[in-house]
Amino acid sequence: MPYHEFEVSKCIPERKQHAVVKGPGEDLTSCLPKGYLNTIPGSISERGCAYCGAKHVIGTPMKDVIHLSHGPVGCTYDTWQTKRYISDNNDYQLKYTFASDVKEKHIVFGAEKLLKQNILEAFKAFPEIKRMTIYQTCATALIGDDVDAIAAEVKEELPDVDIFVCNSPGFAGPSQSGGHHKINIAWINQKVGTIEPKITGDYVINYVGEYNIQGDQEIMVDFFKRMGIQVLSTFTGNGSYDDLRTMHGAHLNVLECARSAEYICDELRVRYGIPRLDIDGFGHKALGDSLRKIGLFFGIEDRAEAIIAEETAKWGPELAWYKERLQGKKVCLWPGGSKLWHWAHAIQEEMGVKVVSVYTKFGHQGDMEKGVSRCGEGALAIDDPNELENQEALRNLKPDVIFTGKRPGEVAKKMRVPYLNAHAYHNGPYKGFEGWVRFARDIYNAVYSPMHQLSAIDISKDDYATDKGFVTRRMLSDANLSDEAKASPITGYSGKFDPIAAIRAKTDADYPVYPRRSAAEAAE
């Protein structure tokens, strides 16, 4: 096994099995780090907890719901306004968060009464919201509050409300991934099948493992609607609580982030016979193939082809413009789980960059299988890199840019490696054909920032020409390009600051109307 041992981790030898270098001739049977094991205390890992995996990652993107955490205020506060999952419900789920505010006396005497009062208060404050999710936290799980019983009691008293209970305290698993699992299983056990879907079309999907970061979901749903596909529910970005109770009524589960949501797809496949189709919404080829597959499944591939042709004609040239300028730039990928494999191959093929490392915060070995497969020889794969390992890797790999979270991004900045936010994006959305160009644009802007160039200079020592009043990105990126490339009429991304507003402004009249299939056709 081509394990990579970090100097800084020699004293914690168990870490050795968490990093590998993909050498020539290595494959998955010889090259795979360990994953999803308990974190080494004191190692300064970047992992979160199972509560945040359930509440913050998967629960809260549901848009028409009171999200109540049963515990002291901290868990709620900390997982509020640190993500960019927007919704077309005026961002209700982003703006409002609820904590039962457990205090010492409740720890001693129990907090069930407090919880009930909380639920009633919250529904009273927002009379238009009739759905609620409740999340256990460490403190209330340890004192053994029976949240299910309280929820049942309230439902009895308020027949028009519905409540979902997720028992995923922070300690329930090595990372946030434990919470992803718990909420997936809890949702299918408690909620799926409790109301019947309203089927309005012939082709019905659930869009799963998609969290509408900066509008990703809305971009993708727009494609589906242009194809005449009914999106019954989205699990969970911009998703509606009641729609998610009807997941059993779809013909196909279209799965993006398998890391966080494959469990529910697998269960839906076993329990209801709904197939699971894994797709990539990132990258022109991968997204095109994804739309083709969905089209093929329903016998409407031509509709997918029309969209792909239109979109790639529009955005392909700008992507190529960036690719020419990003050729060979070294990239470190340090997302949470799924983006390491969503991006590893696609950015190399379509943006010309070289992925020198793939890290995962909370991924499992399954994610690393995909990641290691999709990156090239020589790439360093690390499971749950800690602070010092990341710094050592950055010093050794000398990447031109790193895609990671906000806090590690600050570490990278100090080491003179520009960062892009892998979780929340810099200026997304990054899904869709246009979004992929936005991603390329953000990479380009980071790599060729004139400020970044200046930060390398020590004015007390370095001799550098001070004859220029400014330098543009083009002066830096085009220096070694051919005259033909330099003469390109393209000047980078041509889209708007916010591409989502235009989608939200669309009405049914803006989408093609396809005739419904006859019963005989449908039976085929």
Place this chain on the structure above:
Amino acid sequence: MNCQVKVKDRVGTINPIFTCQPAGAQFASIGVKDCIGIVHGGQGCVMFVRLLISQHLKESFEIASSSVHEDGAVFGALDRVETAVDVLLMRYPHVKVVPIITTCSTEVIGDDVDGLITKLEEGLLAEKYAGREVHLLAIHSPSFVGSMVSGYDVAVRDFVKKFAKKGEPSEKINLLTGWVNPGDVKELKHLVSELGVEANVLFEIESFDSPLMPDGTAVSHGNTTIADLEATGSAMHTFALNRYEGGKAAQYLEKKFKIPSTIGPTPIGIRNTDALVKKLSQVTGKPIPASLVKERGIALDAISDVAHMFLADKKVAIYGAADLVIGLAEYCLDLEMRPQLLLLGDDNAGYVNDPRIKALQDNVDYPMEIITNADFWELENRIKNEGLELDLILGHSKGRFISIDYNIPMVRVGFPTYDRAGIYRNPVVGYGGATWLAEQMANALFTDMEHKKNKEWLLNVW
């Protein structure tokens, strides 16, 4: 009485103003040099606080977790702390101070952190790390007590308690700044140095605003040293500028080392800064220099340009840490403004007896509400459903959507202020802070006038 102090009458929290105690203890810990705290609890208790701090300061700070997982929650998790201390010390050879910060889960489990520290001192430290200076201390900060503010207060006291030593009486004062920004510390250090006073600054966080250096090696960290902490025990006087963020440490020093203390007032605004400067002068016997008279004059000159013309009678709501909120409210009154609603985001029973709040109750001649244990719904509900009209909001970034959704201009103050660039670099305390605040408030109102086309032409001839 026009000014009412009430406790929020709902039991729950809709949009919390504060996070919990461990966050305050963590913020204190990063102010100490060669210190990495271990938060004993789930990983989220650290990861999110590090994120929060990095959102506010746009810098990263090192704090470790004991990573309590399922088995620890069932069988006790002290072994996780043992490993954490060892791993941390092995991998961070510069680390000398390791606070073990507890959380709700480990307090509920009942892990005996104090006992463990004794065990580690006698075992691990004496054997494996013999010859290395390492200090372990327990900071008990269960999340179900108080808030991040009390967590900070407890942590400052615990650091002082751990290190303060009786030494030769010194001319130095202890300056406990409270939970402030690098810009505040810079301003406060400037004030004391103008007076020719030397101070043990808790915490020395000016360095949080750290550079991006060509060699890529700069890191952000606090600069309060073990020597500074030890010296607090022999200081001539303790100034705890914020009653609820350092007050406990001042009381401890007074009781244990008989060091007299001045607790508050928060030096926000000219008047409260004057109080600090006067007291500093009185205690140390150093005269107030002409430079500060001039500086004060420059501030008053700038403030006079905006106060009675633009700020007077403007209705303002203020939320956040009690010392900050009260200090701002006092200053707003000096600026002829009308604070309408003060939201104090935790259930500290001491607030009602705060002399500054008593003074507000005695003197405010219009209806003002002070809500304790408050959440953001106390503000939003009053605007949305009860007709509260405001010209301005003062507070931190977590309240940003109230400002946005109800079209009320807002000046970002306190912690965290991640949705505006560079707020942490500016002071709100001292004469410099008074100027900055008055001008920020005026500019926020000006932008709002233009945005709403509300007498925007007024500024043509200002």
Place this chain on the structure above:
Amino acid sequence: MAKNSKKDVARANYVKLYDHDPLADVDAETRAKVSELENYIMKNCLWQFNSRGWDRRKQNAGVLGKTAQLLVGEEVENPTPLDKCYWVDAVLLARNFTERCGWLAEMGKDEIRPLIDKLHARIDWLTIDGSLNEELTVQNY
């Protein structure tokens, strides 16, 4: 109203098919061809990476079985939605293989099927029998 299925989650076990790399015994040319096809799958596809071994077995058999049928021009039957789902991945795979691997066109049907069988064995080896992923045998999702 549909009742929530309380049926236990899948507990399917699967038998080990390979105890060593099935490509170890084949000639260099076949190995090169299989590697090319394998590389495309590993870089571009996700169907082979379901989370559990028993599902991977079904996925590999379903998708690659239908891919073989498509490549040799056999009619593909999709009696269930699950079959159809294998089929769509197979269609894309067959197209991309044909497009990228010119040598496929020169192969006879009787050569293609054993080649895809080898590919199938190799993918089973990489993703199931030789896999280092310790979660493949976990008994629930």
